[in-house]
Amino acid sequence: MQSVSEIGEFALIQAIGERLRSSDTAEVIVGLGDDSAVTAPDGKPLVSCVDVLVQGVHFRTDWSSAHEIGRKSVAANLADIFAMGGAPKSLLIGLAVPADTKVAWVLELAEGIKAEADLVGAQVIGGDVVRSDQIVISVTALGSLDAPKPITRSGAQVDDVLAVAGRLGYAHAGLMMLSRGFRSPRAIVSAHRVPQPPYELAALAHSANSMIDISDGLLSDVGHIAQSSGVAINIDSQKLVVTEELQAMASAFNGNALEWVLQGGEDHAFAATFSNSSQVPEGWVVIGAVTAGEGVTVDGETVAQSGWDHFK
Amino acid sequence: MQSVSEIGEFALIQAIGERLRSSDTAEVIVGLGDDSAVTAPDGKPLVSCVDVLVQGVHFRTDWSSAHEIGRKSVAANLADIFAMGGAPKSLLIGLAVPADTKVAWVLELAEGIKAEADLVGAQVIGGDVVRSDQIVISVTALGSLDAPKPITRSGAQVDDVLAVAGRLGYAHAGLMMLSRGFRSPRAIVSAHRVPQPPYELAALAHSANSMIDISDGLLSDVGHIAQSSGVAINIDSQKLVVTEELQAMASAFNGNALEWVLQGGEDHAFAATFSNSSQVPEGWVVIGAVTAGEGVTVDGETVAQSGWDHFK
Numbered sequence: 001m002q003s004v005s006e007i008g009e010f011a012l013i014q015a016i017g018e019r020l021r022s023s024d025t026a027e028v029i030v031g032l033g034d035d036s037a038v039t040a041p042d043g044k045p046l047v048s049c050v051d052v053l054v055q056g057v058h059f060r061t062d063w064s065s066a067h068e069i070g071r072k073s074v075a076a077n078l079a080d081i082f083a084m085g086g087a088p089k090s091l092l093i094g095l096a097v098p099a100d101t102k103v104a105w106v107l108e109l110a111e112g113i114k115a116e117a118d119l120v121g122a123q124v125i126g127g128d129v130v131r132s133d134q135i136v137i138s139v140t141a142l143g144s145l146d147a148p149k150p151i152t153r154s155g156a157q158v159d160d161v162l163a164v165a166g167r168l169g170y171a172h173a174g175l176m177m178l179s180r181g182f183r184s185p186r187a188i189v190s191a192h193r194v195p196q197p198p199y200e201l202a203a204l205a206h207s208a209n210s211m212i213d214i215s216d217g218l219l220s221d222v223g224h225i226a227q228s229s230g231v232a233i234n235i236d237s238q239k240l241v242v243t244e245e246l247q248a249m250a251s252a253f254n255g256n257a258l259e260w261v262l263q264g265g266e267d268h269a270f271a272a273t274f275s276n277s278s279q280v281p282e283g284w285v286v287i288g289a290v291t292a293g294e295g296v297t298v299d300g301e302t303v304a305q306s307g308w309d310h311f312k
Numbered sequence: 313m314q315s316v317s318e319i320g321e322f323a324l325i326q327a328i329g330e331r332l333r334s335s336d337t338a339e340v341i342v343g344l345g346d347d348s349a350v351t352a353p354d355g356k357p358l359v360s361c362v363d364v365l366v367q368g369v370h371f372r373t374d375w376s377s378a379h380e381i382g383r384k385s386v387a388a389n390l391a392d393i394f395a396m397g398g399a400p401k402s403l404l405i406g407l408a409v410p411a412d413t414k415v416a417w418v419l420e421l422a423e424g425i426k427a428e429a430d431l432v433g434a435q436v437i438g439g440d441v442v443r444s445d446q447i448v449i450s451v452t453a454l455g456s457l458d459a460p461k462p463i464t465r466s467g468a469q470v471d472d473v474l475a476v477a478g479r480l481g482y483a484h485a486g487l488m489m490l491s492r493g494f495r496s497p498r499a500i501v502s503a504h505r506v507p508q509p510p511y512e513l514a515a516l517a518h519s520a521n522s523m524i525d526i527s528d529g530l531l532s533d534v535g536h537i538a539q540s541s542g543v544a545i546n547i548d549s550q551k552l553v554v555t556e557e558l559q560a561m562a563s564a565f566n567g568n569a570l571e572w573v574l575q576g577g578e579d580h581a582f583a584a585t586f587s588n589s590s591q592v593p594e595g596w597v598v599i600g601a602v603t604a605g606e607g608v609t610v611d612g613e614t615v616a617q618s619g620w621d622h623f624k
Contacts, residue, residue, distance in 0.1 A: 001418075020422050041455075051440050054448075095364070100316075107331050
């Protein structure tokens with residue numbers, strides 16, 4: 001019998017989705033398979049999503065403080081709400097911790113959760129705390145829909161421009177530094193500990209035809225837009241922002257900064273497509289274009305994707 | 313520094329709540345500390361809650377099938393929505409599983425989740441799947457408020473009658489059988505594997521002044537009502553349903569069936585208080601009364617509570 005590591009995260013999610021799918025009721029506007037769900041329990045759209053963070057997979061308690069872990073677990077989730085054109089309002093937190101976890105650690109985690117939620121005016125309204133062997137944090141965010149309609153992965157149109165908002169490659173570089181025993185440079189290491197999704201830039205992008213939170217990596221997540229929308233997307237590598245800071249790190253570690261920008265996960269930047277350049281909001285950088293076809297190319301060439309798969 | 317096992321589940325939850333509490337916005341009708349939260353993101357009340365189930369704590373894969381575990385994880389959560397006077401509509405599932413978990417097991421879990429959701433017409437609208445060392449299932453339920461107002465733990469009034477709906481003691485007896493290596497009697501063992509909250513009876517109880525899902529045990533959860541409402545509650549043990557099936561098991565194992573009914577957790581029956589006996593809906597059994605004072609008594613006597621604490 002196949003294990004989940006053999007089938008991989010995306011095939012597993014698809015197979016689960018097939019088991020769960022009901023005949024969608026009129027209440028479900030966006031169901032399984034996007035950054036967030038959108039339902040209309042009472043006519044008004046409700047945007048919701050859940051993210052689960054696991055000790056040793058998404059964070060390490062020796063690399064990040066409880067406060068940083070709290071902020072990160074909420075940031076990943078809020079970004080999913082914004083990527084749908086939503087505005088997060090409330091959070092439900094499920095927390096599983098070993099019995100010998102220090103109370104002070106849990107309370108610092110709670111303060112980190114609140115600090116990140118406060119950035120966007122969201123509030124924790126409920127939770128559950130249970131015992132486990134490994135720390136697991138489940139965050140559910142609920143929000144309103146602020147865009148005129150949900151901004152899904154599947155709305156990209158041929159001739160759209162592709163743009164990004166937020167830093168790319170930093171979280172990956174930070175993870176690499178931490179895993180080699182470094183605790184600096186601070187800006188880079190912090191990017192892994194606490195991603196800084198540009199929430200306010202996502203909120204400006206309500207004219208986008210499609211949008212996604214970049215959690216797996218730019219290539220991988222733009223690939224999700226291309227696949228869901230049935231289009232091809234080309235990225236112009238000249239237009240990607242590769243900072244000197246990142247270049248310097250890559251040189252020092254014999255790495256490729258452009259590859260980090262293209263493939264690094266967990267920055268929680270945003271990618272979106274817009275009907276034309278004039279619609280691209282301030283703060284967003286145009287990096288490519290949508291054409292007929294399928295798949296993602298960089299400068300016209302196909303690049304092997306190595307986006308994050310939880311089970312590979 | 314104190315660990316979470318030293319402080320205990322309830323003190324931990326209270327301390328976390330103090331860290332998280334914001335000045336409640338007008339949108340939050342019921343916040344932290346009840347079975348579910350109630351918010352009104354767009355004027356209409358939204359009922360939401362999260363439950364986390366952990367392998368080895370809430371279920372064992374050698375005692376329960378994946379289908380049973382799926383049903384149980386959803387049942388616990390739906391019961392919380394009903395206990396608030398809500399009607400569940402949609403679910404978000406966070407799933408953390410080891411990389412060597414069989415795909416077939418995960419898909420059977422998904423089918424169990426769907427089967428229980430179908431019982432009440434709820435639908436899975438989103439989720440997240442990640443890698444972990446131990447299986448952890450986080451279920452978030454969202455629903456509408458069907459009662460005229462939220463039925464909290466804090467609404468019990470002096471002179472109310474206390475009533476329960478659903479089986480008590482069965483899940484505990486089932487757990488005891490399984491932990492001693494038995495796989496029968498089936499009705500009892502099944503009660504641990506898949507609790508059967510009497511959803512339809514909870515939906516009839518919208519005239520209740522207070523209601524709670526009995527997850528920790530009758531004494532413990534009625535204690536939550538008494539404490540939150542600032543009242544005393546007495547349970548008349550003569551009125552508790554102790555079935556012959558449960559009595560026979562208790563005799564065989566030198567146990568006390570009444571104690572199982574009073575203290576056993578995880579049945580997800582409901583306890584509620586009503587202004588007077590005439591309001592108690594069909595299918596509910598009156599078992600006690602609310603008076604001025606504090607604490608819970610059985611036949612006028614204080615009983616040491618041993619309700620489930622995750623960290624003790």
